[in-house]
Amino acid sequence: MHTYHACQDVSVLADYLEVPGLGFLPVNAFVIHAAQPVVVDTGLGLPGRDFLSALAEVIDPADVAWIWLTHPDRDHTGGLFTLLEAAPQARVVTTFTGAGILSAERPLPIDRIYLLNPGQSLDAGDRRLTGFRPPLFDSPATVGILDTSTGVCLSSDCFGAPLPTAELATAHDAAAASPGELRAAQLLWATVDSPWVQTVDPAKFAASFLPLRDFGPSAILSTHLPPVTGDGAAMFATLLDAPTTDPFTGPDQAALEAMLREFQPA
Ligand SMILES: [Fe+2]
């Protein structure tokens, strides 16, 4: 993991996951340096990922006031419980459904939970962080963030893309990838992560972008893409094609065995 400053008031804790056949998926967590500091997602739980040490490079973990879990998938909850111990005042922002999903593995104490639905806002002292439902998502608990003070949008899994190299996956700007490469990878991710998109009415899907388009984000920060600064219009245009993109089908057992044979010594 490494850390860097992405845009106004936001630090990135950047990591990645190599997915065979797909590429290198960025896995970002963020710190919004509000008057009441907010950690957004907590990274992978794999061995060797010391989320707390990475976090300490950008903020004293004890000062964290809020842990906004965009959804409780495993690539977002890796450092959750160690951070809850290190930040005794912090409360986890999630939904009723998100808390329920977490409770199937390790319940959160009720006094550490703050329930927030899309459309509702969190007062972080010097700014209002408004929850919104990103156009693409893979969990019923997903709530992204619109920072009404800086215009920054944190979009959770939406806009993600597996990229060809680890260097690109941890780049400080999505523009490090070529526009064509980025478009293909974002559409691939859309079909992998949100396969339901191919069953929806394209017009209704297009309408789901309107709140984000009206907000006019100054930056889009996805958990699974390097930061997008400036105009996000190209990103919207790409994802609007997701309903008509070919569905993703993963390798089956025969393909897996063929791959394994390639790795065996002659
Ligand atoms: Fe997810």
Ligand SMILES: [Fe+2]
């Ligand atoms: Fe994710």
